[in-house]
Amino acid sequence: MYDAELMAVATGAAGTLVAAIAASGAEKMRLKVAHFFRRATPAQQRAATQAVDDTAAQLTSPTPETQALAATAWAQLIAQYLAEHRDALSEVDGIGVPTPPTSKVWNQHNTGTGTFIGGDVHGGMTFNYGGAPDGGR
Structure with missing residues (x-):
């Protein structure tokens, strides 16, 4: 059996992880779980990956x-894993937090003369799709 502190940490992480799988889906959480269980044996890694899919199916x-x-x-x-890999305790808080999407930025610069509605056009646009604003760059 695991000690009380370990079970408390594992139980908290498990609840957060289940909520994240329900909210974000298995696809977004699979990589996060795989990263957390990276020190595990291949069988434990497969079990964790399968548990993500099983949890997502249960939560339909x-x-x-x-x-x-x-x-x-x-x-x-999680408790079994933490019992074998105590150094993973520092990472357990982040297991239920989905990784934010990466930002995709496109820049377009327009310069030209001729018949424009307001005269000559000089300027550009930046599209920052999927991420936070970059401070007006």
Whole structure:
């Protein structure tokens, strides 16, 4: 059996992870889980990846019971991993936080003369899709 502190950490992380899978989906959380379980054996890594898919399938029509069952399963999986890899304790807080999407930036610069509605046009536009504004660059 695991000590109380380890189970408390694992239970908290499991609840957060289940909520993140429900909100963000399995695709976004799969890489986060794989990164967290990177020190595990290949069998443990496969179990964690499969658990993401299983949790997502369970949560297609979530009820408090299915969420509790999924959180209990994750708590056991995380506790076992943390018992073997205590150095992963510092990373457990981030396991349930989905990675924000990367920003895609396109720049367009327009210069020209001729018949424009307001005269000559000089300037450009920046599209920052999927990320935070870059401070008016």
